[in-house]
Amino acid sequence: MKIRNIVLIGFMGTGKTSVGKRLAKQLNWNFIDTDVAIEEISGMSVPEIFRKHGETRFRSEEKALIKRLIEREGYVISTGGGTPLRAENWEILTQIGLIISLYAPIDTILERIGGSNDRPLLKADRDENERLLLSRQPIYNKADLIINTTEISIDEVVDEILYNIEDRTKDGTSD
Template identity: 45%
Template structure:
């Protein structure tokens, strides 16, 4: 069985939906950011602060490559994981890529209280930063995805059911 890989911008629900989807399907759930922290023995914020973005992306690529060799899991990726085409290639070899989206205003509501997002901690207006980053990544996310669900107006369970429905059609 292939992995079900959740991709998309931060705050779209990849981890939360991923856990529920894994439970619904009886599969193991892996969050790549949590896996990076486990392997590196440091938090994502620590990696960014001490070693920078390049080191973080390197750690991320190693984790993705390793996870893509195994199947039958639900994998939630970090928001920037698919910015590297090698990561996309690795994930697609043994996975179905499901993109989660949400309007920028919804993302700001979801992540605005948590300032543990390194890419959002550079000052400036949060909404404008989210909008800019989403514009920059839109085409890449769209090209990588096999299926897209907008989580902005859906409950977590409704999102899971849309993904399950897509997977059933994809298997038939």
């Protein structure tokens, strides 16, 4: 079977955007980062939307965007870390394409993100961030494929995804 799209999910700092861009280039597909698309549509940064209108407004815009992606084909879609957490979003994502979860432990994530203050849900406290990651992990684990990005390069993650896609299209186990 043909894979229509690839949806990357996972916690912030796991490499969704970097891997997504490289994967899209390899496949000669389009790339979309849902957070960037929401910023372009709203004319505000994600932190601004959270500050001025709250998380509810952001999640509403996020849902509207992913609903529009159902009809698309040939896209690698990097979602925000919270996108798959809502059941209605999860249902939409499963209709869009193959869902791949990227994983890294909290210390790796915090090292990658550094002192970034552009992530509205990132907490100052390491343990609080770890609790947030652990609370989300059961949803991320429902993905069609899970890749630990801790000790492999972006290219190695892309290669693993391409290998798995090829395997699925041979077996007929894709969407």
